[in-house]
Ligand SMILES: Cc1ncc(C[n+]2csc(CCOP(=O)(O)OP(=O)(O)O)c2C)c(N)n1
């Protein structure tokens with residue numbers, strides 16, 4: 001069998017039903033084999049977008065997302081998506097074409113050392129040197145991408161090797177790698193210790209991150225939190241894993257989190273970190289972060305434990321396996337939930353004093369926060385929302401109110417503008433029965449707007465709600481607040497005409513400039529047959545609050 | 560009912576300080592595959608860890624290579640370094656060598672300008688350090704010495720005043736004492 005055909009047999013064996021990509025010279029054999037493959041290829045318009053679509057697919061489904069690119073520029077175009085998947089631990093496999101083996105190292109046409117270029121931003125990479133290795137490498141790639149702490153794996157396939165004939169035997173045994181054995185169970189002694197510490201805490205906070213989503217452990221998290229009505233907060237990446245309509249929910253924490261969540265961290269005596277990594281957007285000034293707290297840190301990646309904040313009780317393991325054990329140990333202690341009453345009344349006082357609010361707009365003005373609230377209303381609060389990067393992203397996190405996991409898909413670690421639209425396409429492909437809406441920024445959307453062509457041509461009916469403030473809003477906000485209002489490079493100007501642009505792509509295009517029309521226009525956009533874009537003209541200079549200025553402590557929140 | 564006051568929060572302590580304050584020798588077994596050294600070296604530079612010495616070579620198993628590297632535990636959190644290394648799929652085993660239980664050796668070659676009147680003295684040094692003169696020419700000698708890092712440093716400082724023309728050091732290699 002031709003190695004390229006074996007590549008697809010291996011992908012099929014991994015259960016791949018969709019791939020995203022663009023062909024070129026070096027991956028012609030693969031694209032030839034694709035003709036006979038039993039999966040759907042979604043032809044993106046830029047490899048970066050193919051990569052983000054694979055990420056969106058993975059976020060929405062929990063399965064491995066797959067993107068294809070050719071050698072050289074095709075591969076380098078994938079780099080941003082690979083870095084994004086690394087930062088947010090997204091299970092993805094990137095398969096690139098490479099020049100023929102006799103040309104490697106000669107600066108051949110469209111040669112780029114993509115394995116070398118991506119080395120710092122992949123979980124692992126494999127350069128095929130023998131055609132027989134292709135099936136084995138594909139299985140290894142899927143195994144590594146999807147187990148332990150998930151992440152991107154690159155497989156670079158030289159053109160001549162993809163064309164070679166090999167003796168293909170379907171793989172029957174699971175992949176075994178001697179240098180790769182994630183610890184999943186969690187040490188029971190440590191878990192017992194953690195349960196006892198929780199039982200003795202008077203001001204505990206459960207701080208969750210994207211690891212809960214990756215572990216599909218929302219139900220397990222819920223049970224643990226409910227055992228004694230623990231207060232819960234989450235990072236941007238973990239939103240939805242714990243329902244925002246619960247009484248125990250404090251809101252998101254960190255730079256644009258709620259005051260309640262940040263103040264609770266500040267005064268906590270015990271912080272139970274679950275699948276979260278104490279990123280600087282969470283801790284602010286490290287030396288003043290949660291000064292009275294002891295830390296239980298549960299994570300599948302041992303390197304995250306004590307990386308930024310020293311853990312008192314480290315537990316390495318899969319959150320899905322550790323949380324039920326922790327809950328069992330905790331229940332056995334028969335604690336008295338009323339010991340948390342004082343803590344809860346302190347928290348309720350913050351919630352009353354500092355709810356998330358904004359000044360209502362003037363007649364007809366569309367406040368960005370109102371736009372997000374309206375999105376919640378028209379989607380019933382349970383659409384899959386993808387987003388770009390900027391103020392709109394933070395407002396979505398603050399105001400949409402996510403109640404289920406895998407419904408909030410954004411670029412957290414890398415903060416990649418232009419992520420939203422391709423990610424929405426990937427999510428919609430993975431979950432065709434779900435409403436998928438991209439909340440876009442006007443600065444971000446244009447970075448991958450070509451994907452409207454993908455959505456139209458491939459008949460992927462995503463909706464784009466564009467929060468159009470005319471600015472690189474988040475950067476404008478920082479220049480206003482921290483750079484003496486010396487605005488530089490943040491005005492987006494009148495171009496493009498988004499409605500015409502959407503229409504030019506063959507998508508629906510609508511515009512809303514009056515808050516009175518917002519609900520109706522949003523519904524019309526959702527009801528449009530096929531992909532559609534709604535250009536919403538929001539207050540141009542609204543700032544996103546509250547906020548902890550970079551490098552400050554939770555106590556120093558402003559706005 | 561189990562006692563819950565067995566673990567008072569005040570009694571919990573975070574692990575020892577991440578900085579050990581001493582030199583560490585890490586012995587890393589890796590798969591003998593192309594690019595593995597680049598992955599290890601790249602990880603160090605990306606995380607801002609500075610390698611003091613590095614030696615790479617085969618092991619008794621042709622599919623496995625050993626990377627021995629030294630780094631300063633006064634500036635680098637060794638725990639974090641080894642955890643990050645463990646995440647590399649091609650890294651099979653890492654040992655942070657305990658100084659007392661380790662045989663560590665380095666080899667160096669020194670080229671010294673040796674006028675005839677100096678030679679006797681250099682030969683004498685070499686004897687004391689059990690070094691070997693491995694090349695003799697009209698103007699220079701090459702001396703080979705093997706030993707601990709400190710011994711080589713000491714030998715170097717003896718030779719320097721005599722006109723050290725060039726030197727090369729391998730970086731330490733190490734094995735744990737005993738049978739395991
Ligand atoms: C690819 C990329 N380039 C630059 C930035 C820096 N940046 C962060 S937010 C932002 C502005 C985003 O503008 P827009 O999409 O309109 O969102 P808004 O903040 O206005 O809601 C920029 C330029 C980035 N995050 N990503």
Ligand SMILES: [Mg+2]
Nearest residue numbers: 442443471473
């Ligand atoms: Mg904007």
